[in-house]
Structure formats: C-alpha cells, structure tokens
Amino acid sequence: MSEDAVVDELLAAVAASPDVVALRLRLVALLAERGRHAEALEHCTVALRHDPGNADAMAALQQVSSGLSASGGGFDWSAAEEQVSDLAEPAFVQDYQPTAVEEDVARPGVRLVDVGGMTEVKERLELALLGPMRNPEVAKAFGKNTRGGLLLYGPPGCGKTFIASAVAGELGARFYPVALSDVLDMWLGNSERNLKEIFDVARRSAPCVLFFDEIDAIGQKRSQLRHSGMRNVVNQLLAELDSAQDRNEGVFVLGATNHPWDVDTALRRPGRFDRMLLVLPPDPPARAAILRYHLRDRPLSGIDLDALARSTPEFSGADLAHLCESATERAMSDSINTGTVQPVTMGDFTTALREVKPSTGAWFATARNVATFANADGSYDDLVRYLKSRKR
Ligand SMILES: Nc1ncnc2c1ncn2[C@@H]1O[C@H](COP(=O)(O)OP(=O)(O)O)[C@@H](O)[C@H]1O
Ligand SMILES: [Mg+2]
Structure with a gap:
C-alpha cells in the first residue's frame, strides 16, 4: 500500500x-x-x-x-525575534529604514514584528486574541468564545498603546480604536445611543477588535464619579459588553491603562475585560529596538546598542527617548564649540545616563501596594511574580 x-x-x-x-x-x-x-x-x-x-x-x-x-500559516515568533536581533546590530543604525516605528498609533502599518522584545506579551496576545481571531473554528472547538476582552496594564510609556497599534496592524481593517474624546462628546450629546452604535458596527464587522485606550478614564469606578452622566456612559459600556451573550460573538475588546486599580471592577467581570496582561518596562531587545529608532538619523560613532540596552534597566520607552535626546544634545554642543560635526558617542551616553533616570519607579511603588493588598482574585499574579523576581 x-x-x-x-x-x-x-x-x-x-x-x-x-x-x-x-x-x-x-x-x-x-x-x-x-x-x-x-x-x-x-x-x-x-x-x-x-x-x-x-x-x-x-x-x-x-x-x-x-x-x-x-x-x-501562522506567526513564527522565533523567526521574528531573529529578525529583530539582526536589526539590533549597531551598523544598522546608519541605514535604518523608517518602515515601522513612528509615533504611537499614528504609525500606520506597525506590526508585532516591529515591537522589539516582549516575547511573553506577544505570545499571550497570540494565544488570547490573534489566534482565536484567525481560527474561530479552533476557538469554538475549545469552547472558547471569540469575545470578551483583554486589559493591557503597566507603567506609563512602556508600549501599551504601541502594542495595541501593532495588533491593529496584524488585524488590518478589523481593528477599531475608540477614542476617549468620542465617548466624552457622546456623553454631551447622546452618549448611550452612540456607544451602542459603535458596538453595532463592530458586531456587523465581526470578527474584529474594539480598542479602548486609557480605559480608566471612561471606566473609572462609578463610586468615584460625581457626574451621573459619566456614570451612564460606564453603565452603557457594561450593557454593551454584556449584550455579549450571543450578539458579541467575534467582537473582542482590548483595553489599556496605567491604572488598572482605578478601573471599575464591574468592567473586569467575565465577558468584559476579564483578562489582564502586564506590559512591563521594555526588556533588553525592546530597549535596543527603541534606542535604534530614536538614533536612526543622527551621526553616530562607536555606539554599542546592546551595551546601552544592558545599562538601562527599568527605563520606559519615553525615558529612552529622553536619554537619546540628552546624549545628542551633548554631541551637538561639542559640535558647536569645535566647529565640526561631532558624532554621538558612548561617552555622551555615559554622561547622559548620570542625569536621565528611569521613571517607572513611582508606578511600581503603587503597584506593590496593590499587589499586596488587592490581589484577592489573582488578577495581579503576573505583577506579584515580577515584583518578587525583582525583590521589590
Ligand atoms: N517594545 C517596543 N518596541 C519598540 N518601541 C517601543 C516598545 N515599547 C515602547 N516603545 C516606544 O515607547 C513609546 C511609548 O510607548 P506607549 O505605547 O506610548 O506607552 P504606554 O501606552 O504604555 O504609555 C512608543 O512611542 C514606542 O515608540
Ligand atoms: Mg498609552
């Protein structure tokens, strides 16, 4: 045979x-x-x-x-990682093609491969969101609905919005960012009806992802809201998320916040933003990618990106941008003093590093309290694990 x-x-x-x-x-x-x-x-x-x-x-x-x-047929992370670390070669800085990394959501076409490092976050996204969106049949076989939501949280400036825009890049037209300003306008006008409309459009174009950035602003604990109008927006949001039962099949909600503890707990119940995904300060490959981006069209000499990435633990994306600015300013002032163009060197970075410090400390101080006192339901297990590993 x-x-x-x-x-x-x-x-x-x-x-x-x-x-x-x-x-x-x-x-x-x-x-x-x-x-x-x-x-x-x-x-x-x-x-x-x-x-x-x-x-x-x-x-x-x-x-x-x-x-x-x-x-x-699917996405191969290890290959993507290789690609990213290839790009991490310092020589690359000279002939960087600004294909990908621009400012935040305004960067069209950012894909997950453009997000440096952060393998764990990417894997979780693939498993919880992208995989099911691509293979709704498989998700069904697991009894998993392609609805519900995922809340990205972590210190500011560490890539939540950026990662969400990369998810948008992966999903193309099936990604709808819902701007907070839209929701607030709605509140002044006909908030409930408009919020319902957003969800109706999403349902019609399922499978798709609705993205709420800085969700703490809309989803604040209702008790903290003095404005009853705003409370109605939250209630309407809850109602729309819940009309879940069958109507939201294929509508996935993605949220991001620096302050998950300020998000109304009702928003975190099953079928709503029921899973949390911690986005930590960029890891070394991510830092190399961020530094490379910010140095892309500056005169450089002898810059060791990997060494810089190693000496900037806990730096957020924004801190790294600041560091690059600071080092560049030094080289520029040297150039002005000497009358010839002085490239940015490692020496400029060493000096800059004395001034620019990571800004994520304050966030972790609050987060430590939350992890200690408000983790009864295990939502913050990832955070607890991270804090332990850092012995904070
Ligand atoms: N892993 C990463 N790879 C490349 N750039 C990153 C990465 N993480 C963060 N950044 C950069 O840092 C900046 C701040 O990230 P952002 O998504 O605005 O943070 P958050 O939404 O968490 O406050 C972004 O503009 C982005 O360029
Ligand atoms: Mg953001």
Missing part, C-alpha cells in the same frame, strides 16, 4: 466512524506527518468538538498549529 493509500484508508474509516476520537487522532498524526497541516487542523478541530477536554487532541492541536506556523 502506498503512503497516501494509508491516509485514504484512515479517511474512509474516520468517515465511517466519525465519533471515534482516537481514530481521528491517528489520522491527524498521519496528516501532520505528511505535511498536510491544514487538513490535520480541521480533523483536530472536529476531534475537540467531540471531546473538548481530550489531552491527546490538545497536544495534537498544538503540534499541528506549530506545523502550520512553520509552513507559513
């Missing part, structure tokens, strides 16, 4: 006994072995529909998905 004949036999057997999960998993394994990943995925999905908790099926699904990504 030829190899494909074996597959054919198994296909026939599965067609004859569609409910026998073990049989179907044999087929999945064989299809994966033959590189027929898409078919394997389909059968995996069916197997999981029959037996949602099946451990073998889950393991197979994982394997098949990674097979798919290797063959271009």
Whole structure:
C-alpha cells in the first residue's frame, strides 16, 4: 500500500466512524506527518468538538498549529525575534529604514514584528486574541468564545498603546480604536445611543477588535464619579459588553491603562475585560529596538546598542527617548564649540545616563501596594511574580 493509500484508508474509516476520537487522532498524526497541516487542523478541530477536554487532541492541536506556523500559516515568533536581533546590530543604525516605528498609533502599518522584545506579551496576545481571531473554528472547538476582552496594564510609556497599534496592524481593517474624546462628546450629546452604535458596527464587522485606550478614564469606578452622566456612559459600556451573550460573538475588546486599580471592577467581570496582561518596562531587545529608532538619523560613532540596552534597566520607552535626546544634545554642543560635526558617542551616553533616570519607579511603588493588598482574585499574579523576581 502506498503512503497516501494509508491516509485514504484512515479517511474512509474516520468517515465511517466519525465519533471515534482516537481514530481521528491517528489520522491527524498521519496528516501532520505528511505535511498536510491544514487538513490535520480541521480533523483536530472536529476531534475537540467531540471531546473538548481530550489531552491527546490538545497536544495534537498544538503540534499541528506549530506545523502550520512553520509552513507559513501562522506567526513564527522565533523567526521574528531573529529578525529583530539582526536589526539590533549597531551598523544598522546608519541605514535604518523608517518602515515601522513612528509615533504611537499614528504609525500606520506597525506590526508585532516591529515591537522589539516582549516575547511573553506577544505570545499571550497570540494565544488570547490573534489566534482565536484567525481560527474561530479552533476557538469554538475549545469552547472558547471569540469575545470578551483583554486589559493591557503597566507603567506609563512602556508600549501599551504601541502594542495595541501593532495588533491593529496584524488585524488590518478589523481593528477599531475608540477614542476617549468620542465617548466624552457622546456623553454631551447622546452618549448611550452612540456607544451602542459603535458596538453595532463592530458586531456587523465581526470578527474584529474594539480598542479602548486609557480605559480608566471612561471606566473609572462609578463610586468615584460625581457626574451621573459619566456614570451612564460606564453603565452603557457594561450593557454593551454584556449584550455579549450571543450578539458579541467575534467582537473582542482590548483595553489599556496605567491604572488598572482605578478601573471599575464591574468592567473586569467575565465577558468584559476579564483578562489582564502586564506590559512591563521594555526588556533588553525592546530597549535596543527603541534606542535604534530614536538614533536612526543622527551621526553616530562607536555606539554599542546592546551595551546601552544592558545599562538601562527599568527605563520606559519615553525615558529612552529622553536619554537619546540628552546624549545628542551633548554631541551637538561639542559640535558647536569645535566647529565640526561631532558624532554621538558612548561617552555622551555615559554622561547622559548620570542625569536621565528611569521613571517607572513611582508606578511600581503603587503597584506593590496593590499587589499586596488587592490581589484577592489573582488578577495581579503576573505583577506579584515580577515584583518578587525583582525583590521589590
Ligand atoms: N517594545 C517596543 N518596541 C519598540 N518601541 C517601543 C516598545 N515599547 C515602547 N516603545 C516606544 O515607547 C513609546 C511609548 O510607548 P506607549 O505605547 O506610548 O506607552 P504606554 O501606552 O504604555 O504609555 C512608543 O512611542 C514606542 O515608540
Ligand atoms: Mg498609552
């Protein structure tokens, strides 16, 4: 019997006994072995529909998905990482193409590959949001709805808005940022109706992502709101998130905030922003990417980006921008004094580093209290783990 004949036999057997999960998993394994990943995925999905908790099926699904990504069907983080660290070569600074990293959301076409480092955040996004959006069938097989929401939180200037714009880049037209100013205008006018309209449009274009930046401003604890009008906006938002039950299928909400503890807890219940994702200060590869961007069209000499990245722990994206400014100013003033263009050197950075300090400390001071006293439900487990690892 030829190899494909074996597959054919198994296909026939599965067609004859569609409910026998073990049989179907044999087929999945064989299809994966033959590189027929898409078919394997389909059968995996069916197997999981029959037996949602099946451990073998889950393991197979994982394997098949990674097979798919290797063959271009999904996103391969390790390759992206390589690309990023390739770019981290200092020589690159000279011929940097400003393809990606511009200012925040105003940067059109930013993709997750443009976000330096932050592998864990990317993986969580892939798992919780991008994967299900791309494969709604698989999500269904897991009994997971492609709705609900994810709240990005962390110190200011560390990439939440930037990461959200990268998610937008991944999803193209199916990403709707909801500006706070829109919501406030609505409040003055017909807030409830307009908020409902936003959600209706989103539902019509599902699957899609609605993005609320600085959600603490709209979703403040209602008790803190003296304006009853504003309270209505929050209530309407809750109602729209809840009309969830079936109508929000395929509508994913993404929020970002520096102050998750100021977000109305009602907004964090199941079906709303029920998962939290901590966006920490950039890790060394992220710092290298940020520094590279800010130095992209300046005269440089002997800049060791990796060394700079290593000597700037806890610096936010904004702090790094400040550091680059400061070092550049030094080189500029030297140039003016000597009358010749002096490139920015490591010496300029050493001096600048004496003045520019990371600004994330204040956030962590508050966060430590929250982690200590307000983590009964485990929402801040990631934060607790991080603080412990840093012995804060
Ligand atoms: N991982 C990263 N890779 C590249 N640039 C980053 C990264 N993280 C942050 N930045 C830069 O830092 C700046 C501040 O990030 P931002 O998303 O505005 O922070 P937040 O929304 O958390 O306050 C952005 O303009 C972005 O250029
Ligand atoms: Mg922001």
